[in-house]
Amino acid sequence: MANVDGIREIAPEEALRRLQAGAVLVDVRGDHERALGMAQGALGVVREQLEAAPAAVVPDPDAEVLLICQSGRRSLLAAQALHARGYRNLASVRGGTTAWAAAGLPMLRPQLDPDFEERYSRHLRLPEVGLQGQQRLAASHVLIIGAGGLGSPAAYYLAAAGVGHLRIADDDVVERSNLQRQILHTDAAIGMAKVDSASARLAALNPRIRMETVRERVTSANIERLLDGIDLVLDGADNFPVRYLLNDACVKLGKPLVYGAVHRFEGQVSVFDAGRARGSLPCYRCLFPEPPAAADAPNCSEAGVLGVLPGVVGMLQATEAIKLLLDIGTPLSGRLLHFDALAMRFRETRLAPDPGCAVCTPGRPFPGYIDYVKFCSG
Numbered sequence: 001m002a003n004v005d006g007i008r009e010i011a012p013e014e015a016l017r018r019l020q021a022g023a024v025l026v027d028v029r030g031d032h033e034r035a036l037g038m039a040q041g042a043l044g045v046v047r048e049q050l051e052a053a054p055a056a057v058v059p060d061p062d063a064e065v066l067l068i069c070q071s072g073r074r075s076l077l078a079a080q081a082l083h084a085r086g087y088r089n090l091a092s093v094r095g096g097t098t099a100w101a102a103a104g105l106p107m108l109r110p111q112l113d114p115d116f117e118e119r120y121s122r123h124l125r126l127p128e129v130g131l132q133g134q135q136r137l138a139a140s141h142v143l144i145i146g147a148g149g150l151g152s153p154a155a156y157y158l159a160a161a162g163v164g165h166l167r168i169a170d171d172d173v174v175e176r177s178n179l180q181r182q183i184l185h186t187d188a189a190i191g192m193a194k195v196d197s198a199s200a201r202l203a204a205l206n207p208r209i210r211m212e213t214v215r216e217r218v219t220s221a222n223i224e225r226l227l228d229g230i231d232l233v234l235d236g237a238d239n240f241p242v243r244y245l246l247n248d249a250c251v252k253l254g255k256p257l258v259y260g261a262v263h264r265f266e267g268q269v270s271v272f273d274a275g276r277a278r279g280s281l282p283c284y285r286c287l288f289p290e291p292p293a294a295a296d297a298p299n300c301s302e303a304g305v306l307g308v309l310p311g312v313v314g315m316l317q318a319t320e321a322i323k324l325l326l327d328i329g330t331p332l333s334g335r336l337l338h339f340d341a342l343a344m345r346f347r348e349t350r351l352a353p354d355p356g357c358a359v360c361t362p363g364r365p366f367p368g369y370i371d372y373v374k375f376c377s378g
């Protein structure tokens with residue numbers, strides 16, 4: 001029996017015997033850690049909470065208190081803190097829950113399959129994600145418009161992260177000129193439908209997720225069907241008509257839209273969430289009420305684009321998507337992030353809702369879908 005600063009460290013087997021003889025065993029790890037399994041018979045109380053009010057957990061300072069964490073470090077610190085508060089009969093379980101489980105002692109475990117636990121273990125360790133967050137991702141439905149430069153990295157990371165349902169819409173075929181940046185597709189996929197190539201690669205990465213491929217051009221006629229049951233939309237479109245259409249539909253149906261765009265060496269990212277927060281957050285039209293003249297907005301095939309640029313922007317979009325799905329952090333709503341790859345500089349512009357916006361003004365009824373191709377050709 002080791003003795004560290006007056007605190008005994010005992011083996012898990014010894015802890016179990018003492019527990020059965022009436023000692024109190026307290027698991028001081030975070031909720032997200034205990035959710036994955038804890039020593040049977042332990043009380044779960046986060047260390048900070050226990051140290052702040054030990055009497056609420058163990059009223060008698062003479063009672064025998066055993067502390068356990070993951071590896072034995074935090075429990076030792078907690079024991080020292082309780083010692084300072086007048087508790088005298090303390091011990092810390094050496095090796096923590098890891099050693100307890102390895103010794104084959106009884107555990108209280110959720111019914112998780114080993115693939116889930118191992119695949120997402122680095123998420124499960126983050127208190128901000130944890131088991132609850134990971135299950136939330138698994139239940140999420142994301143629509144990705146375009147399996148191209150932005151959609152490729154975004155879909156890859158959303159699939160890897162365990163977003164359970166991905167609906168990917170694209171009507172294009174893989175061309176050799178795509179491969180410089182559209183990393184979902186391989187040389188062998190040239191000539192294949194992008195949605196088929198994407199779905200094969202994503203399934204190879206994470207067979208747990210469900211994919212729905214829609215080999216269609218996005219139009220006013222199919223947009224509401226595409227958005228049906230969707231929690232969030234990731235815009236990987238390469239043209240203005242689809243961008244305006246997506247914006248209008250997302251405002252109408254109250255879906256958050258994660259926007260990204262690239263041009264030569266520069267990119268932009270934002271989150272448009274006016275549909276859920278009318279009058280307080282902007283939509284894409286608040287920023288660009290009118291589409292640019294065609295000459296001012298050439299697409300990648302005309303102007304060229306640095307291959308890694310959509311990678312950076314698409315992954316920023318994926319990051320925002322995951323944050324929104326988990327409801328963590330500060331979303332990029334109301335802010336437009338510019339990225340200049342040549343200068344390696346990020347710049348942020350505040351975006352306010354336009355009180356005269358044709359689509360998202362509070363109280364204004366939805367004006368209906370328009371002929372977006374005509375609208376964008378001036």
Ligand SMILES: [Zn+2]
Nearest residue numbers: 283286357360
């Ligand atoms: Zn607006």
